[in-house]
Amino acid sequence: MFAGYESLITTMALTGILAFSFHVVLMAGQLSLGQAGFASLGAYISTLVVPETPLFGGLSPVLVGIPVGMAVGATAAFVLGLPVMRLRGVFLAIATIAFAEVVRILMLNAEWTNGARGLRLERWVTPELAWFVLAILVYAFWRLGPSRIGRAFAAVREDEVAASSMGVDVARTRMTSFVASGAIAGLYGVLFAYFVRRIGPSDFGFSMMLDGLVVAVVGGFLVFFGPLLGSAFITMVPEVQRAAGLEAGWIHPFVTGALLLVVILLLPGGLSSIAGYLHGRLRRSPPPAPSTGPRAGNEPPELPELPAADTPVLTLNGVGKDYGGVHAVHDVDLELRAGEILGVIGPNGAGKTTLVNMISGHVAPTSGDGHVLGRKLGAAGGAHRVARAGVSRTFQHSKLFDRLSVLENTLVGTHLVSKPTFVRRLLWLPSARRDENRAVSQARRQVQRVGLADREHVPAAQLSYGDQRRLEIARALASHPSLLILDEPAAGMNRVEAAELSELIRSLAADGVTIMLIEHNVHMVLDTCTRVVVLNFGEVIASGPPQVVASDPQVIEAYLGSDETGREHV
Ligand SMILES: Nc1ncnc2c1ncn2[C@@H]1O[C@H](COP(=O)(O)OP(=O)(O)OP(=O)(O)O)[C@@H](O)[C@H]1O
Structure with missing residues (x-):
């Protein structure tokens, strides 16, 4: 069927499959290069089980090896992941390269692998089979993107701290x-072995890792068809070279390297981002929501009850946090009851952000104890478990997912109130669409609530500063929090915008959300809050109704009357 081109066509598909094993980790913001090791283990171990004759009905024996190779690759990745998943960036890359090298040396010295001479195998992989497997992968990644786990990958890639505060379990993701990635690399290993017919340890070396990475990066990891484009492009380089009569061996690596450089410098989203750009330009109407979009009559997901008015939401007893010799927060006692709007004010460096970081699980206290929504402060598990208890927050310095749109950002916020959809999306089950629509509906409500409905498809990075603050609130609201912590939400807003925000906060409290507002805009705090706490040098120096606190001489001395803060005075 592909007379004369079988090899080229199969190589293209196999390269695409290899690139998907890099694509899936890049999607979650990780640079792993251990795929050569997973592929090697998958390939060698599958040779122990793949029969030497066709299966019943003439099916390719490699079909037996595929699940084995995938299971081996996945298991190896899991075992390796236990120690190395705490590493980030270049350290993860180095650790995974070391793993691949260890596997290569083991295979080189083992007897059953035939060492450097390698193993001779039958060719059981046809172009049709390779492309069939690649098509399944493309389909799976297409369905993965707008699923709940696909959004979690994107959130972890864009900002791990923000992702965890939306309830995404970063380590697990x-x-x-x-x-x-291990499973796909194992799959590649099996197919590769039964295509090239002879495998040796050197086939799974550094150049294989680089090839896979280059294809994934050149194709682009933000769009599901990136590896497909990348492999088509890179595989064609030697063909074009041959057609042009350029036989020199250095041309291929040179062109590949140059291409990688051009993409990294000029096209960080890879070749597939051009397709995405053209798609956006050609479309007159705004692009659709990342999932199937809500339909008339869509209900938001089932949301848990908020705590009844006046029940304790937060209790702190003598809580403190030291950074070396700095007492960022010292001996703070605090109680917050459902329905309250608590303002926290104080000069720069007073410890406000450290205090909320302890409450939201991003920082562990060094002294004292406390409970937030029934969960012990500083308990193991991290910020995503605090979020699961019902705490949601914004950050002093915006932590939006810059490359995601307004709606996509807010959809990540629905993580805790939506259901996993990936497997059901693969099977095209109507319940997956219904659940996705519910999540979109929940997200859209929050986007509307903060006044960003007309910008829901704009990437977060392109919003004005004030709109970014609003988007952070929408994203925090999407998880239907019992306690909403707003860290300087009015920073950069003008008086009108701040007044609108104040109105929004009051309406949220009227709906039963308990709010903790850290703010330097004292007018706004006094207008909005039911109670105010003042911190200075990490300690509470005043607490009570807004007007009482505002006239406290110690507060005037420490904060309100001090010109050095440069803040608005009462
Ligand atoms: N990670 C850290 N390591 C060392 N010191 C820190 C750290 N985080 C905060 N601090 C110190 O703790 C103190 C309190 O800082 P924090 O950011 O909580 O104050 P803040 O009231 O939020 O200030 P601002 O209004 O400027 O945001 C400051 O002295 C700060 O330098």
Whole structure:
């Protein structure tokens, strides 16, 4: 069927498959290069089980090896992931390269692998089979993108701290993408082995890692068809070279390297981002929501009850946090009851952000104890578990997912109130669409609530500063929090915008949300809050109704009357 081109066509598909094993970790913001090791283990171990004759009905024996190779790759990734998943960036890359090298040396010295001479195998992989497997992968990644786990990958890639405060279990999400990468690399290993007919340890060396990475990066990891484009492009380089009569061996690596450089410098989203750009330009109407979009009559997901008015939401007893010799927060006692709007004010460096970081689980206290929504402060598990208890927050310095749109950012916020959809999306089950629509509906409500409905498809990075603050609030609201912590939400807003924000906060409290507002805009705090706490040098120096606190001489001395803060005075 592909007379004369079988090799080229199969190589293109196999390269695409290899690139997907890099794509899935890049999607979650990780640079792993251990795929050569997973592929090697998958390939060698599958040779122990793949029969030497066709299966019943003439099916390719490699079909037996595929699940084995995938299971081996996934298991190896899981075992390796346990120690290395705590590493980031270049350290993760180095650790995974070391793993691949260890596997290569083991295979080189083992007897059953035939050492450097390698193993001779039958060719059981046809172009049709290779492309069939690649098509399944493309389909799976297409369905993955707008699913709940796909959004979690994107959130972890864009900002791990923000992702965890939306309830995304960052460690688990990173491990999931790593194990998926191992499974796909194992799959590649099996197909590669039964295509080239002879495998040796050197086939799974550094150049294989680089090839896979280059294809994934050149194709682009923000769009599901990136590896497909990348492999088509890179595989064609030697063909074009041959057609042009350029036989020199250095041309291929040179062109590949140059291409990688051009993409990194000029096209960080890879070749597939051009397609995405053209798609956006050609479309007159705004692009659709990342999932199927809500339909008339869509209900938001089932949301848990908020705590009844006046029940304790937060209790702190003598809580403190030291950084070396700095007492960022010292001996703070605080109680917050459902329905309250608590303002926290104080000069720069007073400890406000450290206090909320302890409450939201991003920082562990060094002294004292406390409970937030029934969860012990500083308990193991991290910020995503605090979020699961019902705490949601914004950050002093915006932590938006810059490359995601307004709606996509807010959809990540629905993580805790939506259901996993990936497997059901693969099977095209109507319940997956219904659940996605519910999540979109929940997200849209929050986007509307903060006044960003007309910008829901704009990437977060392109919003004005004030709109970014609003988007952070929408994203925090999407999880239907019992306690909403707003860290300087009015920073950069003008008086009108701040007044609108104040109105929004009051309406949220009227709906039963308990709010903690850290703000330097004292007018706004006094207008909005039911109670105010003043921090100075990490300690509470005043607490009570806004007007009482505002006239406290100690507060005037420490904060309100001090010109050095440069803040608005009462
Ligand atoms: N990670 C850290 N390591 C060392 N010191 C820190 C750290 N985080 C905060 N601090 C110190 O703790 C103190 C309190 O800082 P924090 O950011 O909580 O104050 P803040 O009231 O939020 O200030 P601002 O209004 O400027 O945001 C400051 O002295 C700060 O330098």
